[in-house]
Amino acid sequence: xxxxxxxxxxxxxxxxxxxxxxxxxxxxxxxxxxxxxxxxxxxxxxxxxxxxxxxxxxxxxxxxxxxxxxxxxxxxxxxxxxxxxxxxxxxxxxxxxxxxxxxxxxxxxxxxxxxxxxxxxxxxxxxxxxxxxxxxxxxxxxxxxxxxxxxxx
Amino acid sequence: xxxxxxxxxxxxxxxxxxxxxxxxxxxxxxxxxxxxxxxxxxxxxxxxxxxxxxxxxxxxxxxxxxxxxxxxxxxxxxxxxxxxxxxxxxxxxxxxxxxxxxxxxxxxxxxxxxxxxxxxxxxxxxxxxxxxxxxxxxxxxxx
Numbered sequence: 001x002x003x004x005x006x007x008x009x010x011x012x013x014x015x016x017x018x019x020x021x022x023x024x025x026x027x028x029x030x031x032x033x034x035x036x037x038x039x040x041x042x043x044x045x046x047x048x049x050x051x052x053x054x055x056x057x058x059x060x061x062x063x064x065x066x067x068x069x070x071x072x073x074x075x076x077x078x079x080x081x082x083x084x085x086x087x088x089x090x091x092x093x094x095x096x097x098x099x100x101x102x103x104x105x106x107x108x109x110x111x112x113x114x115x116x117x118x119x120x121x122x123x124x125x126x127x128x129x130x131x132x133x134x135x136x137x138x139x140x141x142x143x144x145x146x147x148x149x150x151x152x153x
Numbered sequence: 154x155x156x157x158x159x160x161x162x163x164x165x166x167x168x169x170x171x172x173x174x175x176x177x178x179x180x181x182x183x184x185x186x187x188x189x190x191x192x193x194x195x196x197x198x199x200x201x202x203x204x205x206x207x208x209x210x211x212x213x214x215x216x217x218x219x220x221x222x223x224x225x226x227x228x229x230x231x232x233x234x235x236x237x238x239x240x241x242x243x244x245x246x247x248x249x250x251x252x253x254x255x256x257x258x259x260x261x262x263x264x265x266x267x268x269x270x271x272x273x274x275x276x277x278x279x280x281x282x283x284x285x286x287x288x289x290x291x292x293x294x295x296x
Binding site: 082 | 154155157159179182185186257258261262263264265266268269270272273276279
C-alpha cells in the first residue's frame with residue numbers, strides 16, 4: 001500500500017482530534033491484516049471513490065467513544081446509543097472530508113460517502129481489498145484504530 | 154455542552170452568539186435525551202426546544218454573514234453555502250418530526266450529529282473568520 005495517500009488521512013485525523021478535543025493522538029502499532037475484525041465497539045465505515053477506491057474503517061473502543069461524546073456534550077452517558085454513534089459518525093465524516101482535501105493537494109481526487117456505523121465487538125467487516133493496514137492511535141481518552149482498505153486507480 | 158475558551162474566534166459579538174447557540178443546542182439535546190414517559194409531552198418539549206434553537210441558528214447565521222460581508226471575507230460564498238445546507242437540514246428534521254409520530258431513534262440520531270457538527274463548525278471553520286476580521290480591523294485602524 002502506498003503510504004503517500006495514508007498520511008493525509010492520518011493528518012486529518014490528528015487535526016480534528018486536536019481542534020475538537022484538544023487531544024494529540026500518538027501513533028501506536030501498525031499491522032497488516034487480511035480482514036477487518038474489530039475488537040472495538042463503535043465502528044464507522046467511510047467509502048472512498050475516485051483516484052483511490054476503498055474504505056476507511058474507524059474503530060473506537062467503548063471507552064473512547066463515550067469519553068469523546070461525554071466531553072463534547074458535557075454529559076455522563078454510559079452506554080453507546082444512537083446519539084453516541086451518530087456523534088462519532090459525524091466526527092469520522094469531518095475527518096474524511098478534511099482527508100479528501102489533503103488527498104486532492106497530492107493530486108488524488110476522491111469523493112467520500114456518508115458514514116455507516118457498525119456496532120459490536122468481533123464483527124467482521126468486509127471491505128473488498130486483500131490487504132488492510134491497521135494503525136493504532138492512542139490518546140488520553142482511550143485508543144482507536146484507523147483501518148485502511150484501499151487501492152489506487 | 155461545555156463551552157471552551159478555545160472555541161472563541163476573537164470577535165466579541167460572534168463569540169457571544171456562539172455561546173448562546175451552544176446553550177440552546179444543549180437544551181435541545183437534554184430534552185431529547187431526557188426521561189419523559191409521556192410521548193406527547195416529550196414530543197412537544199422536543200419541538201419547542203428545536204424551534205428555540207432553530208430560530209437562533211437563523212438569527213446568528215444572518216448576523217455572522219453580515220459581519221463577513223462588512224469585512225470582505227473571501228470565503229463568504231462557501232461559508233454561506235455551509236450555513237444554508239445546515240439550515241435546510243434543521244428544517245427538514247423539524248418537518249419530518251412534526252409530521253410523524255415521536256421517533257426516539259430519529260431524534261437521537263439528529264441531535265448527535267448536530268452536537269459534533271456545531272463544535273467543529275465553531276472550533277474550526279469559523280476560526281478563519283475571526284483571523285480575517287481581526288486582520289482587517291487592524292488594517293482599517295478599528296483596533
